[in-house]
Amino acid sequence: MSEKGGKGFSLPTKTTPKSALKSTPASATARHDDNSAKSKRGRKVQFGMEGLPNLGFNFSSPKSDGKFAIPVGKGDWAKGGKGEKVVNGGKAPVAKEAKSLELRVEQELPENVKCLMDCEAANILEGIQEQMVMLSQDSTIKLPESFHLGLQYAKTRSYYTNPQSVRRVLEALSKYGVSYSEICVIANTCPETVDEVFALVRSLEAKKSRLSEPLKDVLDELGKLKKST
Amino acid sequence: MFLKVQLPWNVIIPADSLGAEGLMLQKAIVVRLWDDFACKKATKDLGYFIAVTTLESIGDGKVRQNTGDVPFPVVFSGITFKMFRGEILEGVVHKILKHGVFLRCGPVQNIYLSHLKMPDYHYVPGENAIFMNDKHSKIEKDVVVRFIVIGTKWLEAEREFQALFSLEGDYLGPVS
Numbered sequence: 247m248s249e250k251g252g253k254g255f256s257l258p259t260k261t262t263p264k265s266a267l268k269s270t271p272a273s274a275t276a277r278h279d280d281n282s283a284k285s286k287r288g289r290k291v292q293f294g295m296e297g298l299p300n301l302g303f304n305f306s307s308p309k310s311d312g313k314f315a316i317p318v319g320k321g322d323w324a325k326g327g328k329g330e331k332v333v334n335g336g337k338a339p340v341a342k343e344a345k346s347l348e349l350r351v352e353q354e355l356p357e358n359v360k361c362l363m364d365c366e367a368a369n370i371l372e373g374i375q376e377q378m379v380m381l382s383q384d385s386t387i388k389l390p391e392s393f394h395l396g397l398q399y400a401k402t403r404s405y406y407t408n409p410q411s412v413r414r415v416l417e418a419l420s421k422y423g424v425s426y427s428e429i430c431v432i433a434n435t436c437p438e439t440v441d442e443v444f445a446l447v448r449s450l451e452a453k454k455s456r457l458s459e460p461l462k463d464v465l466d467e468l469g470k471l472k473k474s475t
Numbered sequence: 476m477f478l479k480v481q482l483p484w485n486v487i488i489p490a491d492s493l494g495a496e497g498l499m500l501q502k503a504i505v506v507r508l509w510d511d512f513a514c515k516k517a518t519k520d521l522g523y524f525i526a527v528t529t530l531e532s533i534g535d536g537k538v539r540q541n542t543g544d545v546p547f548p549v550v551f552s553g554i555t556f557k558m559f560r561g562e563i564l565e566g567v568v569h570k571i572l573k574h575g576v577f578l579r580c581g582p583v584q585n586i587y588l589s590h591l592k593m594p595d596y597h598y599v600p601g602e603n604a605i606f607m608n609d610k611h612s613k614i615e616k617d618v619v620v621r622f623i624v625i626g627t628k629w630l631e632a633e634r635e636f637q638a639l640f641s642l643e644g645d646y647l648g649p650v651s
Contacts, residue, residue, distance in 0.1 A: 347623060349561040351476070356520055358481040367477035367525075367554060374526050387506050390513035392582035396525040396556050399581035400477065402619075403565065427559075430476055435563050435621075437646075445645035446563045446623075 348449035351427035361426055363433040365409040368400035405436040406471045415467045422456055425449075436472070437465065476562060478555045480521055481531065483548060484508065488536070490543040504549060505530060512553070517636065519629040522557025523582040556581050558638050562624045565650065566640075568616055571604045576614060578622075583636060588622060592641040618649050 351361060362370075375397060378389060406412045416429045428447050437443045440461050444451055486507045488500070505527065512524040534548035558564065558580075566578030566586060575589040590598065595608040605615040614620060622640040629636055642648050 347561045347625065349559060351559045351562075354559065355478070359521065360479045362477040362479050362554065364477060370528060370554060371526055374528070387509045388513055389509070390516070390524060392516065392523045392556070393526050395579075395582040395584075396477070396523070396554070399556075427476070431563055434476065442646050446647075448561065 349425075349427055349431060349447065350449075352425055361430045363409060363412065363430045364400050364403035365406045365412060365433065368397070368404040369409055371397040371400055403434055405473055406433070406468070407473050408471060411471050412468065415464055415471070419457070419460060419464060422460060423453055424457070433468075436468075438469075440465065476557070476559065477525070478521065478557055479528075479552065480555055481550065481552050482521075483550050484511070485546045486511070486549050487544050487546045490545070501530065501533070504533060504547060508549070508551060516634045517555075519631075521555040522636070523555060525554045525556055525582065528552045528554060556583075558583070558624050558627050558636060560624055560626055563621060563647075564624060564640075565619050565621045568614060568618050568620060571606065571614075571616060573598050573600070573604075576606065576620075578620060578640070583638070586638055586640060588620070588640045588642070592625075592639075592643060594643050596642070612649055614649055621647050621650050623647060 355361075371393070374393075378387065412433055413429075416433060419429060419432075420426070428449060431447050432443055435442075435446050437446065440458055443461055443465070444454055450457060486504050488503050488507060508527050508530075512527060515524060517523040529552045531550040531552060536545035536547040538545050564580050566580035568576050569579055570577035573590075575587055575591075575593075578586045578588055580586055590596065590606070593606060593614070596606040596612075596614060597608070599605050599607050603615065605613050607613050620642070622642055623644055625639045625641050627636050627638045
């Protein structure tokens, strides 16, 4: 351990034992490891949980180990819901973990960009495909590969017969503060119960008391609009 | 999720495609737009380009001196696909490895779901390796899995997104 200090560079104070071990080889490579560990950490922060440094965890080191430890606890709590001690102990990181995975689509989108439900997208893409078939003898239009994959995906996720009716039904939720992206996620996941909606669209948890009743009505309406499989 | 975008774009029409009639010009522009979409594949802000839906407006073109082709500033509407953190998506498993599985989700072909993010599922080796949990729920090839997106990263060089998914949460996992 003291050898590392003697190599003429300082290790970052937040170094966990694991990364300290990484720095054990020769000085040149140790500096490399430190940099690569640092940049790896930097990369992980960028790639993974952006929200994590802001959450004021004890394990605020953005290492993957710290990161993974929390969700496992959360998963157990969410599924079991038993054991008060677990609930209380896990509550703060669990609530913050749930918050960090909330949809923030509207903030991330540039202007002139709107969310589409998968059933709406499927309709539009099928229409384009039909037009392409008609034009194919004459046209030199080359459909990108992503078009076919996107169309296939939209069709499999399209559970409703009439996207306009679905949108009308779900728009009733917007007066309760549900954003359009949240509405799209609800339509895309085709939930059957109110609990499923709150489990999947975590950003709605805060409005649970207000939303439960109207959501139940909306889901009943949506049930009538489902495609028969 | 799918996004409807409205974008300004510069479409370059080679001189030989310029016809006297307006309709031929529109067709040439649409053809070039689709070509550009296919080449560009994706952007960081908008995700993967899927389709051009309508051509909203075509501006005045200015002939380039040296080459003779004409760039037209256009505004068009299109559809793109982008994954967002916190979103619920479904993917199809196409490869099972010891430490995780590879999924396809729409235009994104290689998404990795680590075993660390599949709580209660353990690897069952064999000719057709699978992941299974205590309730005998299987994650195997061609199974549709519902997951939550934890994070995404744009890779400029490859012009594609990488994403981290998780099955931690209620109502996530294989769907029938």
